[in-house]
Amino acid sequence: MRAKTKNKGHDALPKTFDDLVKLLCPHVILDEAAYENAIEMMDVLTSIPQDRITNGQAEYMQTLGILVAEFEGRHDSINAQELSSVEMLAFLMDQHEMNASDLGRLLGNRALGSKIMRGERELSKVHIRTLCRHFNVSSDVFVMAGE
Numbered sequence: 001m002r003a004k005t006k007n008k009g010h011d012a013l014p015k016t017f018d019d020l021v022k023l024l025c026p027h028v029i030l031d032e033a034a035y036e037n038a039i040e041m042m043d044v045l046t047s048i049p050q051d052r053i054t055n056g057q058a059e060y061m062q063t064l065g066i067l068v069a070e071f072e073g074r075h076d077s078i079n080a081q082e083l084s085s086v087e088m089l090a091f092l093m094d095q096h097e098m099n100a101s102d103l104g105r106l107l108g109n110r111a112l113g114s115k116i117m118r119g120e121r122e123l124s125k126v127h128i129r130t131l132c133r134h135f136n137v138s139s140d141v142f143v144m145a146g147e
Contacts, residue, residue: 029071
């Protein structure tokens with residue numbers, strides 16, 4: 001059963017940890033449905049301005065964050081050594097909901113994104129630096145990929 005948090009504004013959200021538990025009980029996340037429910041709740045909680053979040057809401061968000069991170073560690077882990085730099089880039093773009101045009105704009109030339117994704121152009125050192133800053137990853141993600 002999905003928690004009804006999608007249309008609930010943060011003003012209507014319970015203020016205490018115990019009341020939040022009644023809305024969506026935190027537990028080990030075992031499937032995509034539970035993961036989506038937790039992410040949806042975290043989205044609502046993170047929309048609360050920092051100066052208005054209660055201690056109970058902050059504690060609940062931290063609890064969900066731990067459970068979500070553990071699930072992602074088990075289910076979304078990838079072996080970077082098995083992926084080419086383009087495959088790694090595609091994975092990161094997917095995680096950040098980017099397309100080839102977005103990539104091109106990030107790199108300074110909209111057409112460049114699709115050329116890189118099709119393998120027609122290689123990533124330059126400047127591209128790698130830009131991507132590392134944008135995705136907050138080490139250059140090893142692109143340089144060591146597929147080796």
